[in-house]
Amino acid sequence: MNMMCYGGRDLARAYRTVRANTIKIAEEIPESKLDFSPAPGVRTVRQMLTHIALADSFAGIHREKRTSFDGFDFPAMVGQMQAEEAKLRTKAELVELLKSRGEETAAWIDTLSDEFLAEPFTQPQGMTPPTKSRFEMIMSMKEHEMHHRGQLMLIERMLGITPHLTRQMQERFAARQQARA
Numbered sequence: 099m100n101m102m103c104y105g106g107r108d109l110a111r112a113y114r115t116v117r118a119n120t121i122k123i124a125e126e127i128p129e130s131k132l133d134f135s136p137a138p139g140v141r142t143v144r145q146m147l148t149h150i151a152l153a154d155s156f157a158g159i160h161r162e163k164r165t166s167f168d169g170f171d172f173p174a175m176v177g178q179m180q181a182e183e184a185k186l187r188t189k190a191e192l193v194e195l196l197k198s199r200g201e202e203t204a205a206w207i208d209t210l211s212d213e214f215l216a217e218p219f220t221q222p223q224g225m226t227p228p229t230k231s232r233f234e235m236i237m238s239m240k241e242h243e244m245h246h247r248g249q250l251m252l253i254e255r256m257l258g259i260t261p262h263l264t265r266q267m268q269e270r271f272a273a274r275q276q277a278r279a
Contacts, residue, residue, distance in 0.1 A: 106210035117200035
């Protein structure tokens with residue numbers, strides 16, 4: 099009996115939802131604010147959006163069907179991502195990168211079987227737990243994006259923008275209040 103209740107299709111749908119919300123934020127932050135950083139040493143909006151768009155690079159270990167990080171050049175991948183973050187992309191280029199990479203990754207996730215998602219993946223020595231399922235590791239890409247999206251929503255507030263998810267919640271609340279009146 100398969101105990102997996104949340105499979106590749108569900109994960110792909112959730113990933114698309116998270117990415118759509120990130121894209122909406124990217125569309126709402128003015129191009130003139132892409133180089134805003136909330137504090138010294140913190141990524142700019144432009145760098146953070148690029149980082150989010152390219153975070154799916156971590157899926158490469160699963161696309162290659164590796165079962166551990168053995169032989170994977172993690173520092174080289176991080177270096178490539180940092181070089182990409184340093185590129186001065188326009189807002190339109192960032193939005194397109196988020197859309198294309200997001201859909202490519204979601205389409206791949208959509209094809210993953212429950213058996214593949216349940217496979218154990220050995221973590222680097224000293225990590226706890228010593229193994230994680232592919233599901234947990236792939237889901238962590240979505241969680242990582244949500245982490246940075248939370249930062250972007252706070253940056254929106256610093257720029258005087260009410261985040262779209264907050265506006266939507268306020269509209270639903272106001273509609274319920276009006277319906278009761």
